[in-house]
Structures are given as C-alpha cells and as structure tokens.
C-alpha cells in the first residue's frame with residue numbers, strides 16, 4: 061500500500077463560467093442594459109472589498125472561444141460562501157441572459173510532501189499561508205483546466221510509493237519554477253468535490269507562456285505518464301471598469 065501525501069488546504073474555490081445570450085441581450089434597451097451591467101459591476105466591487113479585507117479573492121476574465129463568454133473565480137472560507145455567491149449572481153438581472161456552461165468546485169491546495177520535521181504547523185509560515193489563501197493576480201490572461209492523475213494498469217499514480225511521487229513532483233516543480241514571474245499557478249484539489257481531482261488555474265502577462273509551460277510539462281514524467289486533462293478555458297482580464305464596454309452592443 062502506498063501512503064497518501066499530506067495536503068494543506070485553504071480557501072474553497074468556485075469557477076463559474078457563463079455564456080451570454082447575445083441575441084436576447086441585444087433586444088434590451090441601451091439604458092436598461094447599462095443599469096443591468098452596473099448591478100453586476102456593483103457585485104464585483106463587493107468581491108474586491110472582500111479581497112481588500114483579505115477574507116477571499118476573485119478573478120473576472122473573458123473567455124475566448126465557444127465554451128463561455130466570461131469566467132468568475134471566487135475564493136472564500138466555506139462552501140456556504142461559494143453557494144451564496146453563485147446564488148447572488150443568479151438573482152442579478154444579467155443572469156437572465158446567461159447560461160452556466162461549466163463550473164468547478166475545489167479547495168486551494170498546497171502539497172505538503174515534506175512536512176516540517178519539528179512538527180510545527182506549516183501554516184504558521186507566512187509563505188505557506190499565502191499559497192493556500194492567495195490573492196488571485198489580475199494579470200492579462202487566465203487559463204483554467206481540470207486534471208486527474210491516472211489509475212490505469214501500470215500507470216497508477218496512487219499505487220506509487222510516496223518517495224517516488226516526491227521525486228516526480230520535484231522535477232515538476234523545477235520545470236514550473238523556470239516560469240517564475242511569467243506564470244502564477246493556483247492548484248486546487250477537488251477529489252470528492254467535483255468530477256476531476258484538481259483544478260489548474262494559471263495567470264500570465266503573455267498568453268503564449270501558457271503554451272510554452274504546458275508543452276514543456278508534458279515531457280515531465282508526472283504529466284507524460286500520469287496526467288489526464290479536461291477542457292481548457294482561456295481568456296483575458298475583464299476589469300470591472302471595462303465591463304460596460306464588454307457588454308455593450
């Protein structure tokens with residue numbers, strides 16, 4: 061039997077992806093449209109306030125391609141908070157013109173493959189705390205996808221000895237660190253919470269860096285042999301003060 065590695069778990073996380081019914085939206089008179097968007101912006105500003113109080117964080121991005129038009133990511137203390145945020149959005153007038161094309165529930169996670177030897181609480185370390193209670197960067201681009209580690213025949217991540225998994229994750233970390241300052245990653249665990257085992261949320265100044273990093277990682281054994289990936293969602297930062305422009309017809 062191989063042994064599970066420990067995880068440090070922080071904020072709960074909801075990725076909420078919405079597609080606009082542009083045809084119905086076009087029929088709304090200009091002034092009403094602007095007031096509906098303002099109502100949405102007011103809600104985003106409450107998320108901003110929560111972020112300033114350091115009790116959560118948010119990201120708002122457009123989504124390029126057919127899968128959605130925008131993505132809202134919220135981090136909070138509890139699943140109840142996530143539920144409330146989702147329902148608050150659903151009760152806004154703008155929600156009447158959206159369909160939720162995908163959503164993802166997870167918890168921001170930091171692998172604790174090598175816990176402190178002195179038995180101290182890793183969350184006493186401010187760097188660790190910042191990793192599981194992160195402020196989502198407002199960089200130009202987002203890339204989100206869910207993933208699993210394989211349990212197929214010889215390729216079973218969950219039956220590898222812990223030491224081997226530690227080594228594979230070290231190599232993974234080494235590749236990732238080459239992209240320091242270019243890409244910020246938020247890994248959220250979702251085993252038992254959603255259909256995949258992790259959500260991978262990446263932020264970049266330059267969208268090309270997503271392709272470079274993810275391609276390079278495909279050659280690391282942990283991804284090449286054990287990684288399984290869901291759909292990818294990519295998009296661009298949507299600043300609340302740009303929302304009127306984005307939703308304008």
Ligand code: VOV
Nearest residue numbers: 170171229233236237239243245247258260274277278283
């Ligand atoms: C910006 C790049 C970057 C960096 C620096 C980085 C580093 C690290 C380190 C050091 C660790 C281990 C400790 C921890 O923090 O958990 C991890 C952990 C993890 N990662 Fe990672 N990762 C990156 C980026 C990064 C990407 C792009 C992916 C997707 C993989 C791909 O092929 O598409 C990913 C996945 C994961 C996962 C699913 C885990 C948890 C696996 C588990 O079994 O526990 N990750 N990751």
